[in-house]
Amino acid sequence: MGERPGEATNDIEWARDVWSSVRCAGVLLALLLLADWGSGRFTCRRAGLWLALAGLLFAVLYPARxxxxxxxxxxxxxxxxxxxxxxxxxxxxxxxxxxxxxxxxxxxxxxxxxxxxxxxxxxxxxxxxxxxxxxxxxxxxxxxxxxxxxxxxxxxxxxxxxxxxxxxxxx
Incomplete structure (x- = not known):
């Protein structure tokens, strides 16, 4: 198999999956902030709410290693x-x-x-x-x-x- 008997094996696509999670959360955050800014309702409080929502999406999508x-x-x-x-x-x-x-x-x-x-x-x-x-x-x-x-x-x-x-x- 190309590895020593005591060596651990990892999921080699994990890092790619993490970046996909980051991108999805980032795109959601950008779209929500853009929609708020475009509608003239942008406030720091709403931006914090959108940031928390994007963080929650990242936590849900974060893959197991x-x-x-x-x-x-x-x-x-x-x-x-x-x-x-x-x-x-x-x-x-x-x-x-x-x-x-x-x-x-x-x-x-x-x-x-x-x-x-x-x-x-x-x-x-x-x-x-x-x-x-x-x-x-x-x-x-x-x-x-x-x-x-x-x-x-x-x-x-x-x-x-x-x-x-x-x-x-x-x-």
Whole structure:
């Protein structure tokens, strides 16, 4: 995989996603200030309100930074980090909805909720999670979620093969 066994793997598109969040919040702020200025209602109080609204949008859009290493996976957000031991997983659940989520729980009560798309687009992160999940299954701690992991594994393999074919011109 091109990395040492003890080395951590990160979501390589995280910085780009942060800049997208900054741009969205900045555009909203600029449009609100421009509309206020154009209507003649611009005041410092309203500007502060628009700044707070843009800050709230940034906080909502701020992406989680997913990292994985040998036996662990973490998700860092604005207000903190959650970490789970992948070699001691107890359950894995796919939560469907508007925004699909993957919920991982370990034997120590730790839990991490991540977007499965991060694992699909970054096979190194998936490899770290899969490696730990296999150890959990072999030791008997993984009580539920093997089917969800299998489905995700098939999706990751399909997308990785598609990317290899596309790069090699065989698509």
């Amino acid at each position: 997913v990292s994985a290493g040998e036996g662990w996976l973490s998700s860092r957000r604005l207000l903190g980090e959650r970490r789970v031991r992948t070699d001691l997983l107890v359950s894995v659940r796919c939560l469907d909805g508007v925004s699909p989520r993957l919920l991982l729980r370990d034997a120590f009560g730790g839990h991490v909720e991540i977007d499965p798309e991060v694992l699909v687009t970054h096979p190194r992160l998936w490899h770290r999670l899969d490696e730990g999940a296999r150890k959990s299954a072999a030791s008997g701690t993984l009580l539920c979620g093997a089917t969800d992991l299998l489905r995700l594994s098939q999706r990751v393999e399909r997308e990785t093969a598609r990317a290899v074919f596309k790069v090699s011109g065989l698509e």
